[in-house]
Amino acid sequence: MNKSEKMVHAAKNAMIHVMHLSNDDKVLVVTDEHTNSIGNAFYKAAQEYGCETEIYNLPEANRPLKEIPTVMVDKLSGKSVVINAFKGMSKETPFRIKWIKKIASTRRIRLGHCPGITEKMMTTGPMNVDYKKMLDTAQKLMKSFENAAKVHITAPAGTDIKLDIENRAFSTDVRITTEHFGNLPCGEIWCAPVETAGSGVIVCDGSIGDVGNVSKPLKITLENGKITDLESEDRELVEEIDQLTTVDKEASVVGELGIGLNTGAKLTGNLLEDEKANETAHIAFGNNEEMSGGQNRSQTHRDFLFYKPTFKVFYKDGSNKILIKDGKFKI
Numbered sequence: 001m002n003k004s005e006k007m008v009h010a011a012k013n014a015m016i017h018v019m020h021l022s023n024d025d026k027v028l029v030v031t032d033e034h035t036n037s038i039g040n041a042f043y044k045a046a047q048e049y050g051c052e053t054e055i056y057n058l059p060e061a062n063r064p065l066k067e068i069p070t071v072m073v074d075k076l077s078g079k080s081v082v083i084n085a086f087k088g089m090s091k092e093t094p095f096r097i098k099w100i101k102k103i104a105s106t107r108r109i110r111l112g113h114c115p116g117i118t119e120k121m122m123t124t125g126p127m128n129v130d131y132k133k134m135l136d137t138a139q140k141l142m143k144s145f146e147n148a149a150k151v152h153i154t155a156p157a158g159t160d161i162k163l164d165i166e167n168r169a170f171s172t173d174v175r176i177t178t179e180h181f182g183n184l185p186c187g188e189i190w191c192a193p194v195e196t197a198g199s200g201v202i203v204c205d206g207s208i209g210d211v212g213n214v215s216k217p218l219k220i221t222l223e224n225g226k227i228t229d230l231e232s233e234d235r236e237l238v239e240e241i242d243q244l245t246t247v248d249k250e251a252s253v254v255g256e257l258g259i260g261l262n263t264g265a266k267l268t269g270n271l272l273e274d275e276k277a278n279e280t281a282h283i284a285f286g287n288n289e290e291m292s293g294g295q296n297r298s299q300t301h302r303d304f305l306f307y308k309p310t311f312k313v314f315y316k317d318g319s320n321k322i323l324i325k326d327g328k329f330k331i
Contacts, residue, residue, distance in 0.1 A: 003123055007041035010127040012049060014184050015042070017131035019081060019110050019176045023050030027081045030072070032058040034087040038117055042083045051081070064091040068099055076103065081110050083184070088116030088272065090210035090244060094299040097287050100181060104290055111181035116210070116272040125264035126185035126273050131174065137261050138172040138189050140331045144323050145170050145191070150314045151257070153281065155306045156326075157217055161200030161283070163193040163257055166316065169292040181290065187262025187276035192294035198225045198254045202283050206267065206274060206305030209284070211240065213269035220304065227252040227285060241302075245285055250298035256284035256291065258303070259311075259324070271303055279327025281309040 001009065015021040027046040031039025039055060046053040056075055058065065076082070082103055084096075096115060103109050121127055149166040153159060170191045173182025202220040207213045218237060221229040227245055230238045245252040262276035275282045286301035288294030308327035314320045323330055 003119065004037070004041065007038060007119065007122040008045045008048070010122045011042040012045035013131075014127055014186070015045060015049070015081070015083075015112070018174060018182065018184065018186050019112055021046070021049055021051065021081065025051045025080045026078050027051045027053040027083065028075055028079045029053065029055045029083045030058065030086060031055060032086040033060055035085050035117060037119060038114075038122055039083075039085045041122060042085055046081070058086055064089045065095040067095065068102060072099075073102060076106060076109065079109055081112070083112045083114065085114045085117055088210050093210065093301060094247075097299060097301060100290065104181065108178055110176050110178055112176060112184040113181055114184045114272065116270050117184065118270065121185055121273055125266055126187060126262050126276055127264075129187070129262060129264040134187055134261060134263070135172075135174045137329070138174045141259065141261065141323070141329060142170040142172065142189055144321075144331050145313065147316050148313045149316050152312045152314070153309055155203065155281075155309045157205040157306060158201060158203035158219065159306050159309065161198060161202055161222060163254070164197035165191055165193050165257065167293060168192050168194065171292060183272060183276070185262060185265065185273060185276055187265055188258050188260050190256050190258040190291065192288040192291035192296070193254050193257050194225065195253050195255070195295050196225045199223050202304060202306065204304040204306055206280060206282075206307055207269050207271045208241070208305070209271045209301070209303040211244075218304070222254065225254045244300065244302055247300050248298050250296050251286050251300050251302070253285060253296050253298070254283065255286045255288035255294070255296045255298070255301055256282075256303070258282045258284070261329075271305060274305055275303055279308050280305055281311075281324075282306070
């Protein structure tokens with residue numbers, strides 16, 4: 001197969017196995033000039049499967065978008081599947097959250113969200129995996145977190161943080177439904193930690209959402225769920241993250257705990273793929289309204305990844321267990 005054929009094959013495979021595509025589905029593909037080849041691959045894949053399909057290109061002259069174009073909302077009419085295959089821009093996070101909320105409000109659309117997806121992701125690695133095996137791993141790991149109250153996370157770079165996850169169920173993007181949207185490529189589980197109870201230190205030595213790889217580790221101090229300090233030898237990075245996590249009052253409040261489990265994902269500096277990689281975890285600040293129990297209504301959401309985490313989980317019955325040791329699952 002040539003590159004275009006590989007991308008169509010990957011798009012079709014993901015939509016069938018992760019989104020349970022049916023030829024009765026009506027599909028909308030949202031793309032842009034940066035990722036048009038990928039958007040067209042999803043469009044062609046859905047058409048070949050027998051779906052009624054439409055493609056929409058984001059208006060480049062108006063980017064970074066802050067509001068959803070009216071014509072874009074109109075195109076949701078009658079749709080049951082939406083694929084967001086466009087460039088990831090840090091300043092468009094508020095727009096993306098509004099778009100996700102708009103789709104979720106229909107309660108009938110399955111969303112595959114792919115900001116920052118690349119041709120390489122489509123042709124190698126994270127989009128060409130054993131989805132059945134990955135779903136089995138996700139389900140076993142989520143079951144292991146049932147009845148958890150707290151989790152203590154450490155990592156070699158210095159992460160040492162305790163989060164309250166009581167009554168905050170985990171979800172996965174390996175199975176996308178009308179209730180839970182997910183990323184493509186997929187391959188993580190996540191929950192919304194209690195927003196007022198996390199304390200400790202996160203040392204991001206991987207990548208940051210829409211920012212990329214860090215040149216120097218970023219130390220984030222957290223008290224009662226909120227960022228209180230940022231430190232790094234890279235002063236420009238500190239300034240940038242300070243701006244991104246202060247766009248509103250809840251932008252600096254913990255919003256997500258995620259664990260990667262895609263064996264085909266590689267560490268590239270693109271968080272869309274990085275956060276799915278085995279032996280990584282990430283903590284995000286900002287909006288988590290679409291997550292089980294989430295109370296953070298920020299207009300933004302920013303992920304911070306670190307390597308080879310250890311998770312010690314404390315359960316409601318007083319017992320505890322190490323579920324992940326130096327990035328390896330103990331399930």
